[in-house]
Amino acid sequence: MKIIIILIATSLVVALTFLVLFIRAVKAGQFDDTDAPARRMLFDNKSENQSDST
Amino acid sequence: MQQNSNQEVLEGISISKKCRHCNDALPDHQDDIIFFENETFCCTGCKTAFEILSANGLQDYYKIDIEPGLKVSEDNEIYDFLENEEIQSSLLKYSSEDFNKVVFQVPAIHCSSCLWLLENLYRLHDGVIRSVVDFGKKKVTIDYNPELLSLKELAVLLKKIGYSPHISLEDEQAEQIDNESRSLMIRIGVAGFAFGNIMLMSFPEYLGLDDDLGEFAPYFGLVNFLLAIPVFFYCSTVYFKSAWSGLKQKYLNIDVPVSIGIITLFFYSSYEVFSGTGPGYFDSLAGLLFFLLTGRWFQNRTYRNLSFDRSFTSYFPLAVHRIKDDLTREVIPVRNLTIGDVIQIRNTEVIPVDCIVKDDSALIDYSFVTGESRPVKKGKGELIFAGGKLIGKSASFEVKKVLSQSYLTSLWNNEIFNKSDEFVADKILNRVAKYFTWVILFLAFSFAIGWYFIDPGKTVSVFTAILIVACPCALSLTIPYTFGSAQSVLGNIGFYLRNSDLIEKLLKIDHIIFDKTGTLTTKDNSKVNFIGYKPLLRSQKANIATLCSQSVHPLSVAISEYLLESNTKLDAIIDDFTEVSGKGISGKVDNEIYKLGSKEFINTEVAIPSSSVCLSINNEFIGYFEIKPEYREGIDDLFDQLSQMKYDLSVLSGDNDNEKSNLADLSGNKAELHFNKKPDQKLENVIDLKKGGEKVLMVGDGLNDAGALKAANFGLAVTDQTTSFTPASDAIVIGNNLSKLPQILKFAKNSGKVLWVGITISLLYNLVGLSFAAAGMLTPVFAAILMPLSSITIVAFSTLVIKFIGKKIFSK
Structure with missing residues (x-):
């Protein structure tokens, strides 16, 4: 049965880690604007070279 | 309005009927179209935007999303107030010698191209360090180096590429x-x-x-x-x-x-x-x-x-131009104005404080403040309440009351605005x-x-x-x-x-009250169309607008507002201006004689619809302006359905009762119509109805x-x-x-x-x-x-x- 205590402790630690990460992300403003990142990820970084040739 | 044929070939350049930058229709007259690098533009503003983007390798802007460009106006003076240090310091989130941070509200942000361009600002100017867009709030945060780029230059740069920041202190x-x-x-x-x-x-x-x-x-x-x-x-x-x-x-x-x-x-x-x-x-x-x-x-x-x-x-504007004793202009925040200051207001700018007219005359549009759709002409020495918009030539005014004591401010201090919600x-x-x-x-x-x-x-x-x-x-x-x-x-x-x-x-x-101007009608209040043998040149439009702004006849005002574009300058000089009451106006601008008025006034035999204004240039009949009061679509249905749903309806308008019979027809006589209501009367009217349990x-x-x-x-x-x-x-x-x-x-x-x-x-x-x-x-x-x-x-x-x-x- 002792194994269960270790398992519970580990799972709690893992869950807590994620909670802390979530709180940090919220405080850093990651959820303030959810539209811009969705569009931003579609931009090509290569565009600078391409446009030179056009 | 007459359009050019869809595609035509002129001097080897293919012309599409749209502006390369903003995709608006090109000007009516061929001479007004601007050519640049085999592309066509509707105005120099759009051309400049295209030029800036293509010179910096940012043409992808036009490819990322569909038709991203917005019409660019050319008036760059409107950001002069950003030179004022007091305003600067209240806008800047952080400032040091070589690093400033500012957040601009940019209402024009609407697609992925906007996002991309605004985040690539650093490629347009070395002074920009970083820019990040908040899409939901339509805001852009810009870090820049004030040694290379001033706040005003930054705002003007944004404006030149079509993203005018909207600046207010309510953030x-x-x-x-x-x-x-x-x-x-x-x-x-x-x-x-x-x-x-x-x-x-x-x-x-x-x-x-x-x-x-x-x-x-x-x-x-x-x-x-x-x-x-x-x-x-x-x-x-x-x-x-x-x-x-x-x-x-x-x-x-x-x-x-x-x-x-x-x-x-x-x-x-x-x-x-x-x-x-x-x-x-x-x-x-x-x-x-x-x-x-x-x-x-x-x-x-x-x-x-x-x-x-x-x-x-x-x-209201944040700042205005003050004319100093030595006749030079300076930018001053509105709240720092003192009684006796002389300020200069330009076309379409809002008058921020109660003041008196210093020039011979000024045409003021109060539609937003009082609901009166017809602009009023104020002569020298007359008192003007804050909130009016100047139409036509720029004019100077003497400040009579400071901002905190102006008429509008006192209206706003009515207890109703401070009452909490029950x-x-x-x-x-x-x-x-x-x-x-x-x-x-x-x-x-x-x-x-x-x-x-x-x-x-x-x-x-x-x-x-x-x-x-x-x-x-x-x-x-x-x-x-x-x-x-x-x-x-x-x-x-x-x-x-x-x-x-x-x-x-x-x-x-159970009771619905409508305002008229801007609510039941569109903002401009009337719909004007020019129908003519040939399209008007931009310079001719400006001349006619200048001529019309001399008269306060509602038809003149409607035409003048229709012809005015944001970048039109009303500085043409009019000679021999005459107004024949009930007939028309005439005057000489740029060596051309313009006449506007009834058929008899112009002396033409062409059949034209009623409530139209004929135009002749150098005594040659050019065409006519068709003017209709414009109500929003479906207004008659609206009244019909609402009354069927057993709502009491009324219209409270600040305007005069010229439109009474029209509006009565439109509402099918189902609404009570009241005209000439001042803002405080409207307020009291609502309170009375509420007291009656409605x-x-x-x-x-x-x-x-x-x-x-x-x-x-x-x-x-x-x-x-x-x-x-x-x-x-x-x-x-x-x-x-x-x-x-x-x-x-x-x-x-x-x-x-x-x-x-x-x-x-x-x-x-x-x-x-x-x-x-x-x-x-x-x-x-x-x-x-x-x-x-x-x-x-x-x-x-x-x-x-x-x-x-x-x-x-x-x-x-």
Whole structure:
């Protein structure tokens, strides 16, 4: 049965880690604007070279 | 208007009929079209924008999204006020010698191309270090080096590429909302974390395996207790605060029974765990908070890019040009103006303070302030109230009153603007909550007393069980989810509510008041069309506009407004200006003789429709302007349907009664029409109706309606662009969608019915739970199933039914 205590402790630690990460992300403003990142990820970084040739 | 043929070839360059940058139609006259690098442009502003982008290798702008460009005006002086240090320091978020940070509101942000271009600003100018766009709020945060680029230059750069920043000093509020939504999100996270883990810990007990745990059993309870601590002391505080503030004002809101439930859950469970008498209800506690907070989050989603609380100051300019004693101009913030200062106002600029005219004459458009559609001509020495817009030539004024004492400011200081809302106590949910709380307390005590005589050992557990199971979690979720979904359905059709609870106010309306100018009509009030043998040159348009701005005849004003583009300069000199009353005007501009007026005045035989104005240049008939008052589409239907729905209708206009018969026809004589109403009269009118027991919906657009909008039970502001100024209101509707008002009201009424069904369902769940609790059979497992189940039922029912009704009503 002792194994269960270790398992519970580990799972709690893992869950807590994620909670802390979530709180940090919220405080850093990651959820303030959810539209811009969705569009931003579609931009090509290569565009600078391409446009030179056009 | 006559168009060039779609495609034609001129000097080897293929001309499409659209501007390369903004995709607007090209000017009517070929000589006005601008050619650059085999492309065509409608104006030099657009050409400059294209030139800047192509010189910096940013042509991808035109490829990322469809038709991203917006018409660029050429007037760069409007940001002169950014040179003023006081204004700079209040705008800058951070400033040092070589690093400044500024946040600009850019209403033009609308597609991926905008985002891309604004975040590549550093490629346009070395002074820009970094720029980040917040798409939802239409804001861009720019870090720049003030040694290489001044704030004004930055604003002008943005303007040149078509993204004029809108600068006002009313930003702090937005940050506060951000912080609130962040803290709510963290609360949800913590409650969800605790909910999940406590459920995990409770599984042995759910499955009846708790005997197997043996010596470890107490630790499971202890861990649950530890997990519940942040839920109780951090997540729940929102409800305690709200309940407490309700109690202080001596009424029971819905958060009172919720708080009683939470407190009982926590302390009774702690008692069970520490006394070893049972596992406690911590899982129910965490689940309850998780659902409640999610409901709150759903309810608080608002339209971040809209502003419902704007005061009139954001309609005013921040700074004006002051003419100093040595006749040089300087930029000065409006609030620093003192009596006796001489200021210069240019075409379409707003006059910020009460002042007197220094020049010979000035044409002032008061439509936004008073509702009067016809601009007034003011002569030298006449007093002008703040808020008017100057039309035509720039003029100078002498300040008579400082900003804080101006007429408009005093109107705004009317007590109605400072009165808090009496709506809270009247809410459906709070009315239900009042009875609910007393009934629950009564039941809890009577069953406890009853059990005392049957089995004294069960008294406390039955008492607490009733308080726990009666916690109106599902009940308090009905409003957020019903009205929250209704708000998003309405948002999709261009009707934006300030907050979702306001639908409740919309249900009870029985009298609807409309403003005329800008509400029933479009902003310009009349629709002008030029029909001629050949298109007019831009310079000719400017000349005619200048000529017309000399006259205050409504037709002249309409033509002048129609021909004026934002970048037209009205500096042409007119010789021999004559106005023949009732016939027309004439004058000589740029060596051409312009005549505008009736057929007889122009001396032509061509048949033209009535209420048209003929034009001749150098005594040659060119064409005519057709002028119609323009009401929004579907206004007649609107009146018809609303009166069928048994609403009382009236029109309160600040304008004169020229349109009376027209409007009477349009409304089918179903509305009371009032004209020449001053802003304070409108306000009093609304208050009188309310005193008579009527629930008033006020629909308006301008500053003149601001008081009435605020005083009405529901204030609805109409706007053609969500980015332009609207007075404080409960909701904003896009002009074209005003004709959907009957459907919107119908939808609101149906949402009210859905709400009542939701309330019934949740009360039924409570009844089931109560009967188990009263019988002394409420086990933690049962509570842990019943509570989430009731919450999920309500959430699913409300959202789905509302979406379905919305589809049915608005898809027609």
